[in-house]
Amino acid sequence: xxxxLLLLVIVLLTVLQLTWPGFLIFFNCKPDLLLVFAVAxxxxxxxxxxxxxxxxxxxxxxxxxxxxxxxxTISFGGWSYLVFRLSTQISTDNxxxxxxxxxxxxxxxxxxxxxxILHSGNTVxxxxxxxxxxIPSVYxxxxxxxxxxxxxxxx
Amino acid sequence: MFKLSRKNLINxxxxxxxxxxxxxSLSCFKxxxxxxxxxxxxxxxxxKREAGGIFFYHRNMVKAEESDEQIEMLRSKLFDMRELYQExxxxxxxxxxxxxxxxxxxxxxxIGRFPDNWTSGVILDKGKSNGINTGMVxxxxxxxxxxxxxxxxxxxxxxxxxxxxxxxxxxxQSSRQEGLVSGSLGVNLVMRYLPKDAQISVGDIIVTSELSxxxxxxxxxxxxxxxxxxxxxxxxFAIVKPAVDLANIEEVLVIAQ
Numbered sequence: 179x180x181x182x183l184l185l186l187v188i189v190l191l192t193v194l195q196l197t198w199p200g201f202l203i204f205f206n207c208k209p210d211l212l213l214v215f216a217v218a219x220x221x222x223x224x225x226x227x228x229x230x231x232x233x234x235x236x237x238x239x240x241x242x243x244x245x246x247x248x249x250x251t252i253s254f255g256g257w258s259y260l261v262f263r264l265s266t267q268i269s270t271d272n273x274x275x276x277x278x279x280x281x282x283x284x285x286x287x288x289x290x291x292x293x294x295i296l297h298s299g300n301t302v303x304x305x306x307x308x309x310x311x312x313i314p315s316v317y318x319x320x321x322x323x324x325x326x327x328x329x330x331x332x333x
Numbered sequence: 334m335f336k337l338s339r340k341n342l343i344n345x346x347x348x349x350x351x352x353x354x355x356x357x358s359l360s361c362f363k364x365x366x367x368x369x370x371x372x373x374x375x376x377x378x379x380x381k382r383e384a385g386g387i388f389f390y391h392r393n394m395v396k397a398e399e400s401d402e403q404i405e406m407l408r409s410k411l412f413d414m415r416e417l418y419q420e421x422x423x424x425x426x427x428x429x430x431x432x433x434x435x436x437x438x439x440x441x442x443x444i445g446r447f448p449d450n451w452t453s454g455v456i457l458d459k460g461k462s463n464g465i466n467t468g469m470v471x472x473x474x475x476x477x478x479x480x481x482x483x484x485x486x487x488x489x490x491x492x493x494x495x496x497x498x499x500x501x502x503x504x505x506q507s508s509r510q511e512g513l514v515s516g517s518l519g520v521n522l523v524m525r526y527l528p529k530d531a532q533i534s535v536g537d538i539i540v541t542s543e544l545s546x547x548x549x550x551x552x553x554x555x556x557x558x559x560x561x562x563x564x565x566x567x568x569x570f571a572i573v574k575p576a577v578d579l580a581n582i583e584e585v586l587v588i589a590q
Contacts, residue, residue: 192448195448196444196445196446196447196448196456197444197445197446198446200580200581203580206450206518206519206520206580207450208450210448210449210450212448239448239449242445242447242448242456242490243447243448243449243452244447244452244454244482244483244490244492245452288450288451291449291451292451295451295452295497295498298498299498300497300498301497301515301517301523302497302517302518303517303519306517306518306519310450310451310518314450
């Protein structure tokens, strides 16, 4: 039952991410709900399930992107593992610790994606690069409590 | 039949006199009786008025609620009508463009956008089964939108012209000055590799050039809004505002090869 619900949440978040309403797009940026979901799973679920679903979420995101590389499949799995390792070192029971961890993950994931884009020869102005680093991360953090609640209920 | 005899008349007069006397003698109690009854009467009057007011207010409130519901219903109808009107005018423009154009065009609807912020693209509701293939150019009645980069049997992905990986060989319509228009992930595009003495100014129209192997010649890209020198000082660049509002595309036309 849990697995079916999680699959449904992935479908729901993917549809939401693909059809994010125009009036909720700030500075041409939208939140990364799928990454929030992948990381949030580690906080509330068994690691194996969290890791598997993080990879699945990454695959789903890659399916709708033009890049040939499965960047998100690898990175989502990686973040899931790293956050799990971190949670064995420090307590992630506090809401603020979770949000801060998520913010760091979102920021670093954006940075890695941006650097891959730059490395592949595309030109992105510093302003837009910085905008794509900061605004989606903060925007995702603002919406993450809703996803946390959803996963808490499922778990 | 009743007979008015003298005796009866006298009795009646006597009774009337007694009653008159009694009523006159009771008039001294009038004031105190009125005073006693007045608060009760005022209270009853007030209650009556208030009850009337409440009834009136309730009736008005019900009427207002009904009117509000009707207003909301009409508003939503008006909104639907506006949506339909806008869709109708958009589709009419597309149809007119399709009929005028010598190119074979496949109409499609935008059903989604790329899920991340580092690429700029949309997903269309038509794919290989509708004759759409990779590399086809996407336009609308205003101008160039992008190109198809991937297709499935039912959907296709379009890379918009403001994606950072886009490079479109283009020319300034008036001076025929060549350059390369590339996306910046922002609202505007950048036209690069313009020589120092390039004839280009604000307001110039930029169209696709015949040198482009992907895009047909003469498709409208946008209008120059700023011209400057590149950091090296050897070349000039121009900021181009796309003719199409890339953030709000709903229907497109795919140019079939």
